[in-house]
Amino acid sequence: MSAAGSRATTRGTSKVTVLPFGHSFECPDGESILEAALRQGLFLRYGCRHGGCGTCKAVLTDGDVEGEGSSFALSSQERAEGVVLLCSARPVGDCTVDVEAMELTDEEFRAGDQVGAFDTEVVAFEELTHDTRGLTLALRDPGTMTFGAGQFVNLEIPGTDEVRSYSIANAPHVSDRIELVVKLLPGGTFSGHLRSRLAVGDRLRVFGPLGELKLRLSHRRVLMVAGGSGLAPFLSMLRHLEARGKPRDVDLVYGARRVRDLYRVEELERLAAVLPGVRFVPALSEPEGEPWAGERGLVTDVIARTYPTLEGYDAYLAGPPAMIEATVPVLTGLGVRPANVRYDAFVPARA
Amino acid sequence: MTKKKSLVEVHEKSKSYDWDYPEPDPKYPSRFIIPKTGKDPFRMLVRDYVRMEEEKDARTYGFLDGALRMQVAEKTEPRFMEALKLTLPDLTNAEFQAVAGVGMIARGIGNQELRQGYYAQMLDEVRHTQLEMSLRRYYVEHAPDPAGWDIAQKALYQHPGGHVSLALFQNFNTGDVIDAVINLNVVVETAYTNILLVATPETAVANGDHALATTFLSIQSDEARHMANGYGTLFAVLQDESNVPLINEALERHFWHSHRGLDALVGWQSEYGAVHRPWVYKDQWQEWVADDFIGSYVDKLTEFGVEPPTRLAKVAQDVSWIHHSTALALAAIWPLNFWRSDVMGPADLEWFDRHYPGWAQVYGPFWAGHAAMADPSSGRLMLQELPSLPPFCQVCQLPCIMPRPDLSEIRVFEHGGRSIAVCSEGCDWIFHRWPQAYEGRKSFWAKYHGWDLADVILDLGYVRPDGRTLIGQPSVSLETLWTIDDIRRIGFEIKDPLAG
Numbered sequence: 001m002s003a004a005g006s007r008a009t010t011r012g013t014s015k016v017t018v019l020p021f022g023h024s025f026e027c028p029d030g031e032s033i034l035e036a037a038l039r040q041g042l043f044l045r046y047g048c049r050h051g052g053c054g055t056c057k058a059v060l061t062d063g064d065v066e067g068e069g070s071s072f073a074l075s076s077q078e079r080a081e082g083v084v085l086l087c088s089a090r091p092v093g094d095c096t097v098d099v100e101a102m103e104l105t106d107e108e109f110r111a112g113d114q115v116g117a118f119d120t121e122v123v124a125f126e127e128l129t130h131d132t133r134g135l136t137l138a139l140r141d142p143g144t145m146t147f148g149a150g151q152f153v154n155l156e157i158p159g160t161d162e163v164r165s166y167s168i169a170n171a172p173h174v175s176d177r178i179e180l181v182v183k184l185l186p187g188g189t190f191s192g193h194l195r196s197r198l199a200v201g202d203r204l205r206v207f208g209p210l211g212e213l214k215l216r217l218s219h220r221r222v223l224m225v226a227g228g229s230g231l232a233p234f235l236s237m238l239r240h241l242e243a244r245g246k247p248r249d250v251d252l253v254y255g256a257r258r259v260r261d262l263y264r265v266e267e268l269e270r271l272a273a274v275l276p277g278v279r280f281v282p283a284l285s286e287p288e289g290e291p292w293a294g295e296r297g298l299v300t301d302v303i304a305r306t307y308p309t310l311e312g313y314d315a316y317l318a319g320p321p322a323m324i325e326a327t328v329p330v331l332t333g334l335g336v337r338p339a340n341v342r343y344d345a346f347v348p349a350r351a
Numbered sequence: 352m353t354k355k356k357s358l359v360e361v362h363e364k365s366k367s368y369d370w371d372y373p374e375p376d377p378k379y380p381s382r383f384i385i386p387k388t389g390k391d392p393f394r395m396l397v398r399d400y401v402r403m404e405e406e407k408d409a410r411t412y413g414f415l416d417g418a419l420r421m422q423v424a425e426k427t428e429p430r431f432m433e434a435l436k437l438t439l440p441d442l443t444n445a446e447f448q449a450v451a452g453v454g455m456i457a458r459g460i461g462n463q464e465l466r467q468g469y470y471a472q473m474l475d476e477v478r479h480t481q482l483e484m485s486l487r488r489y490y491v492e493h494a495p496d497p498a499g500w501d502i503a504q505k506a507l508y509q510h511p512g513g514h515v516s517l518a519l520f521q522n523f524n525t526g527d528v529i530d531a532v533i534n535l536n537v538v539v540e541t542a543y544t545n546i547l548l549v550a551t552p553e554t555a556v557a558n559g560d561h562a563l564a565t566t567f568l569s570i571q572s573d574e575a576r577h578m579a580n581g582y583g584t585l586f587a588v589l590q591d592e593s594n595v596p597l598i599n600e601a602l603e604r605h606f607w608h609s610h611r612g613l614d615a616l617v618g619w620q621s622e623y624g625a626v627h628r629p630w631v632y633k634d635q636w637q638e639w640v641a642d643d644f645i646g647s648y649v650d651k652l653t654e655f656g657v658e659p660p661t662r663l664a665k666v667a668q669d670v671s672w673i674h675h676s677t678a679l680a681l682a683a684i685w686p687l688n689f690w691r692s693d694v695m696g697p698a699d700l701e702w703f704d705r706h707y708p709g710w711a712q713v714y715g716p717f718w719a720g721h722a723a724m725a726d727p728s729s730g731r732l733m734l735q736e737l738p739s740l741p742p743f744c745q746v747c748q749l750p751c752i753m754p755r756p757d758l759s760e761i762r763v764f765e766h767g768g769r770s771i772a773v774c775s776e777g778c779d780w781i782f783h784r785w786p787q788a789y790e791g792r793k794s795f796w797a798k799y800h801g802w803d804l805a806d807v808i809l810d811l812g813y814v815r816p817d818g819r820t821l822i823g824q825p826s827v828s829l830e831t832l833w834t835i836d837d838i839r840r841i842g843f844e845i846k847d848p849l850a851g
Contacts, residue, residue: 214650216642216646216647216650217645217646217649217650217653217659218641218642218645218646218663219641219645219663219664219666219667220641220667337634337637339638339642340642
């Protein structure tokens with residue numbers, strides 16, 4: 001595999017064969033395997049479409065591709081085993097990819113992309129913190145979305161064909177709207193739009209729901225670790241637990257720098273009070289000079305301090321890649337089985 | 352060459368081979384509402400089924416010839432081969448009960464598409480029975496100590512370890528058909544066969560038995576289709592909401608019972624029947640049962656109202672202990688076994704305590720005693736050291752020392768004029784919810800109440816061709832073997848702990 005960015009110059013097409021279906025299609029130079037497949041009425045699992053989430057992993061069994069996703073979505077071992085991200089991989093000549101791990105039936109593969117497209121209207125635009133905005137979109141057409149707590153949507157940046165991924169923060173039973181948490185990034189295309197132009201009443205196009213993150217059934221206690229806008233999927237899960245009335249034992253460790261970076265704290269405290277078994281642990285890494293009675297330190301420190309062992313826990317993480325990268329080894333070191341660690345890395349799109 | 356018919360045409364034609372039963376009503380009436388629609392999950396296979404199975408058979412039987420030349424039976428760890436004398440017939444019993452089970456299911460499901468899948472499954476289950484019997488014939492002919500293999504199936508049905516298998520697998524063909532599907536296809540085959548047939552071959556290979564590994568992997572290659580049968584049927588009955596509480600109750604019952612029987616026996620084989628242990632049983636359970644079955648399969652069904660078993664957390668706790676307690680009981684009754692038990696040496700003790708912290712304190716003294724009494728010259732049996740024999744659970748048939756002898760959750764009550772024991776709250780619930788399914792089973796201890804142990808062994812027929820040397824021994828050493836005279840000299844009398 002060659003490095004990202006060295007786009008082929010000669011125009012032509014490559015034949016892509018998809019296993020286990022044995023189906024082939026033509027992929028024009030410069031187009032990703034995923035885009036070409038979806039455009040031609042086939043379906044392959046995908047998420048963020050910019051190499052950040054790892055949902056579209058497949059094994060390259062023959063031929064060559066170029067283009068890599070975030071170093072975060074694929075481990076070095078996966079790379080060595082020939083795993084590629086179909087949203088980023090562009091064929092260099094004919095190639096074969098095996099998508100067995102996506103567990104698609106032949107019917108699903110040939111049915112094309114069933115992920116919905118929604119016209120939405122901005123009904124609330126809220127300043128959650130100095131650099132985080134809450135965006136509530138009423139679904140206009142279609143008027144409802146069936147999604148699972150933990151899933152995300154792709155939001156189209158107005159005037160472009162680019163999308164950005166955001167987790168849904170509301171519970172699935174509220175199906176006529178979606179609530180998103182957006183972190184403003186310096187120089188970000190969508191951040192700029194949010195800062196300067198977005199207003200209540202604007203129409204936005206949304207695709208989804210997407211993603212595999214969900215609170216799975218098990219007998220184990222649950223440890224959720226959230227950082228920054230990574231709180232959104234956990235808000236959805238906890239609100240969902242409240243609505244279903246089926247309690248689970250959950251500890252939510254929520255890390256931020258300073259008091260001014262925290263949001264939705266009152267609601268989380270309320271949820272912890274009304275849901276038996278749910279504990280809310282906000283933690284600040286830089287609370288110097290502020291009145292703060294809660295935990296201090298990075299989430300990794302707080303976890304190491306709080307739990308002598310995490311054997312018998314399921315762990316879920318969402319937030320900045322650096323936080324996830326640092327936290328996963330702490331969790332497995334304390335006894336969480338690696339298979340029971342699940343996360344959504346909020347990888348910023350490459351500008 | 353004639354034009355190949357499309358798969359759809361073949362599938363439609365295959366339906367014309369269905370028939371009506373002269374007595375269409377199932378043996379046991381179903382409480383479920385079974386819709387007429389539902390897809391045959393095998394339909395991709397009508398053309399290839401026989402060809403595929405024939406090839407798999409040829410490979411497995413071919414390997415047995417190779418095993419002969421490679422001297423697999425001779426090179427297998429004796430400890431592994433001996434434990435197999437119980438667990439392989441236990442499994443053959445499961446296959447056989449499943450043959451009868453899918454027959455009952457096919458007849459009871461008035462849905463042609465689903466029925467098609469069960470017909471094919473019946474062929475599979477017969478195939479599995481034959482593969483296992485062939486493997487056992489290979490062991491009879493080539494195992495260094497074949498005693499026990501020659502009488503294995505008869506011996507099994509008389510032995511408490513076989514009663515565990517009977518109690519569990521007779522449910523495949525006794526009762527409501529959908530209940531049987533949830534037991535066989537959903538709980539046993541979907542949740543548990545991966546530990547048995549994917550993980551156990553690894554243990555077999557580590558202990559030298561490539562023949563068992565080959566047979567099990569061939570069997571496992573059919574299980575995905577049986578899981579699909581279960582899923583297809585579950586989806587069909589989920590179309591009617593009134594079925595949901597019945598599904599949840601069946602899942603609750605069979606999940607608990609399968610845990611008791613399978614975690615005890617498969618855990619025992621993989622850790623006490625092994626010298627080399629490639630994995631820890633409780634970890635396999637976490638992966639296949641907790642993560643895959645509950646976390647993925649049941650999880651997906653929750654949106655249709657299916658609930659995880661309420662005793663899941665209790666099962667997860669007990670999985671760490673019940674096979675150790677089973678091992679203790681089976682070693683304590685070694686003269687009544689039709690295989691040689693083994694002593695656990697320092698390397699075993701270290702391994703157990705490392706992977707199951709606290710093990711040494713609970714089980715260590717027992718194994719020290721067992722080793723000390725292994726030679727006939729000791730003149731002692733562990734049975735003499737017990738304050739009384741533990742009753743067998745009326746539901747799962749495990750000895751009532753579960754999850755651990757020091758934490759026994761035994762419950763004893765009067766029912767139909769006799770004392771009944773159950774090992775746990777879970778089995779207590781099952782007994783009282785379906786008393787007619789369990790109340791008739793006789794107790795092993797009651798049958799032999801007042802007998803001398805030597806006479807019990809002779810009655811069971813667990814002696815070698817000389818008529819006096821026991822098949823069961825306390826260790827796999829063949830140097831000094833216990834005889835019926837050694838046992839008679841001790842004068843141990845069986846006392847039914849539940850006798851009034």
